[in-house]
Amino acid sequence: MGKKILVWFRNDLRLHDNEMLVEAIAKSDEILPVFFFDPRQFEITRYQTIKTGAIRARFLLESVADLRSSFKKFGGDILIQLGKPEDLLPTLVSTYEITEVYHHREVASEETAVSTQVEDLLWKLRVNLRHFIGHTLYNKEDLPFPIKDIPDVFAQFKKKTERDAIVKPCFVTPTYINFVEVEHWGDLPSLTDLVVNEDVKNLATSEEFVGGETVALKRLDEFLNAGETIALSNTSLKKTEVISKLSPWLALGCLSPREVYWKMKEAEANYGLKPYFNQIVVGLLWRDYYRFMFKKHGNTFFKPAGFKNDAKINTHQDNELMKAWKAGNTGQPLVDAVMHELNTTGYINNTSRLLVATYLIYQLKLSWVVGAAYLEEKLIDYAPASNWGNWATVAGVGNDLRLTGSFDFEKQLKNFDPKGVYAQALGA
Structure with a gap:
């Protein structure tokens, strides 16, 4: 046999x-x-x-x-x-x-x-x-420290990893596969088969976010080609232009982080544009960091008190304020615009996530774990480590306690959408 x-x-x-x-x-x-x-x-x-x-x-x-x-x-x-x-x-x-x-x-x-x-x-x-x-850019055995000694501060993790670790080359895509003989491979369930607690009749269609490796590789090529166009036209870079929106495919493993890294390094060598690609690489490092933090600290990130024993814990309420935040009916135009985008597309960028999390925690004084759970439900790029790690950090109960109190909603408003253009564009 x-x-x-x-x-x-x-x-x-x-x-x-x-x-x-x-x-x-x-x-x-x-x-x-x-x-x-x-x-x-x-x-x-x-x-x-x-x-x-x-x-x-x-x-x-x-x-x-x-x-x-x-x-x-x-x-x-x-x-x-x-x-x-x-x-x-x-x-x-x-x-x-x-x-x-x-x-x-x-x-x-x-x-x-x-x-x-x-x-x-x-x-x-x-x-x-x-x-x-x-799932990671760096394999744990290639890190310059054992898991138990990984720095809790991201800046230290980034510095030491980039200096002393290597990103391995990608494995070659198979050219042949021999399969076990199966009489019936099973039918793909329908959305209504899976989603039994939500009405899917009026679910908005999405041309921008379609799952699968085929679309993922196409999106990566489009992002790289956009960088090439910028390089050849000598167009100045704006921060908003660097949002790749590759994270949904990274989250399900339709796209390998090493594939992204090496393709960007190749494009960088050909066209320059290090600032254009650097933000994406930093994003990949954040993904690694939180996965390794989960490996190091376990379930602490899921606990309302997190790493801060004396934290004031809100109850796991689902009151009217929480319902308004989820639905995008808080009366705060930018927060509501972001939440409508989340509920419609399943995606918001990292700046938007920080904004709505800060508003929930510090303006509405509601439980951060309920906010994290809601984004777990909605985000098509949901990954446990990144989602719960980020929320704990915003709530001031993450593993880097120096960040406690560093999230200012009014400051975020001014930096994110000073003229209210974003909220108006989304019809808030």
Whole structure:
């Protein structure tokens, strides 16, 4: 019997720069790609939000569908399963005579707990669960310090990492794949199958944000081409021009951070434009930083008191003020404009996120964890470490306590939209 490896896809929905996939192809005679739509990801949370809202769910469905299309070009497919991985994987391993299971390790507690359960169940079947790390720009083994000694201050982390660590080259995209024979690969669920706690009838369509590796690579090329155009025309750079909006595809792993990094380094070498690309690289470093902080500190980022034992804790209220903030009906034009954009598109830039978080925490005096949970529901680029890490920082309970009290709403208003143009453009 040939060696068969089950490749469990999670937030790594791509063929390019995918070490897990490359290794599985190299070490097996056949692979069985699998994706699980876990119903727990679409439930109501303790903060009365939906864990994965309709816009996020649609982006996920599009991304899985695109990966399925890519596998079909190789003569195979990806097995679609609706249910909990720990319930379904042992049966799949037995049914298809799997000899090993590969997956990417996550850092948040819920995802880690699922991996642990799966590993224990597979161990009883004498099947190994092999872990890969493919979400960060830097691999943890390439950092100039062990996880326990990573600086809590981002500036120190950035300085030491950029000076002493290396970004590894990308893994080559597979040119052939041999698949396990499967009679029925499973149907992709509809949005209404997944989203049972939200009305999806009037969900706005999006031409700008469509999930999947195909669109992700196209968007990266467009961003790089825009940089080339600026370089050739000697156009001066404005800060707002540097927003790449690549984060949704990075969050689901449709786009590799190393692919972004090396493509930008190549363009930088050809055309200059270091300031143009530098903000994107810093953004990738922030993603790494928060993932490594979660690895170092665990669940502290999810606790209302965070790292500050004497923090004043607001209750997990969903009162009228909170409802108005969520709906974009606070009466503050810019905040309302940003929230309408979030609710319609599933995306707002980082400056907007800081603005609405600062308003919720310091103007409305409401619970930051409920705000973080609401953005978890809505953001198509949601990643646990970045979202909860950023919110804890704004609330003054993050791991870098020197930032406590550094978020001033009035100052943010003046810097963000001094003439009210943004709010007017969005019809607030």
